[in-house]
Amino acid sequence: xxxxxxxxxxxxxIRKRKTVGAWxxxxxxxxxxxxxxxxxxxxxxxxxxxxxxxxxxxxxxSRQQRSxxxxxxxxxxxxxxxxxxxxxxSIEDGEDILRSIDKMSNFEQTNFSSLLTMISQDPEKGVxxxxxxxxxxxxxxxxxxxxxxPAVKKGQGYLRIDDNLWFYDPESRKFSHTSMxxxxxxxxxxxxxxxxxxxxxxxxxTAIEEGTLGQFSVYIMDIEAVNDEVTYPTQKLWVTRExxxxxxxxxxxxxxxxxxxxxxxxxxxxxxNYTPTKMLFIDELVEGKKTQITISxxxxxxxxxxxxxxSYVERVNN
Numbered sequence: 001x002x003x004x005x006x007x008x009x010x011x012x013x014i015r016k017r018k019t020v021g022a023w024x025x026x027x028x029x030x031x032x033x034x035x036x037x038x039x040x041x042x043x044x045x046x047x048x049x050x051x052x053x054x055x056x057x058x059x060x061x062s063r064q065q066r067s068x069x070x071x072x073x074x075x076x077x078x079x080x081x082x083x084x085x086x087x088x089x090s091i092e093d094g095e096d097i098l099r100s101i102d103k104m105s106n107f108e109q110t111n112f113s114s115l116l117t118m119i120s121q122d123p124e125k126g127v128x129x130x131x132x133x134x135x136x137x138x139x140x141x142x143x144x145x146x147x148x149x150p151a152v153k154k155g156q157g158y159l160r161i162d163d164n165l166w167f168y169d170p171e172s173r174k175f176s177h178t179s180m181x182x183x184x185x186x187x188x189x190x191x192x193x194x195x196x197x198x199x200x201x202x203x204x205x206t207a208i209e210e211g212t213l214g215q216f217s218v219y220i221m222d223i224e225a226v227n228d229e230v231t232y233p234t235q236k237l238w239v240t241r242e243x244x245x246x247x248x249x250x251x252x253x254x255x256x257x258x259x260x261x262x263x264x265x266x267x268x269x270x271x272x273n274y275t276p277t278k279m280l281f282i283d284e285l286v287e288g289k290k291t292q293i294t295i296s297x298x299x300x301x302x303x304x305x306x307x308x309x310x311s312y313v314e315r316v317n318n
Contacts, residue, residue: 094205100244155317188281188291
């Protein structure tokens, strides 16, 4: 009974389509229609099928809606990206970055010690290798640098206590006052390079932009001294955007002349802080003159107070 009813429905459909001329009702067409009804599969010709017009219209509307939604989504993403890119980093951001540099590199909660291996190259004097034992107590603004090699300089030391920096000569057994701005051991490093960082206190940011240095995304900042105690009146810094590590600096005179370029290509984590493991200082006034420093035997263990005294410096040389 159901089969006969299905057959009658099919024949009515064929006659109706034949009447309106939507498709031909030849034997081939009839067989295809019958096959479609028997198998329950949709039958399509290049001219349509039952309900094709409505289905096509619905599909077209759906495609248009999806396309419109996708365009809106893409436009939203582009606008958000543009808004982020258009936000220029500000001078206030630069001040925060200076603060972060100090925080990441200073050992306020612990002490610090390491072994410095310095290779100094001078076109006139040749190459000199120096090893130095370094001790720092940043929370009290103290440090001690004791030269271990070469033998002719063994025992020479630089002791900083508060605002005073003393040089000790074991031959004369005397201390003499020196400056943080002076070169360390006739190298291209300055005494101030071994002190705790105080960029936030000593400098203000005059310009800042985003850029790259090799594979690193960095902030490039121009800073200007706010006191006359610093070694260089103006500097240009390249600082990592990820964790505020100083990668490069250009050091200028008050008149804007480039005096020295410094590189800090690698760091090691020491406690909650970071310290360079390599430093390169290039004299921009004397071609070929430079000093490379490798830092090893890094420790953040507590140091005896007696280390930061003149009597200790004298005693280790006896």
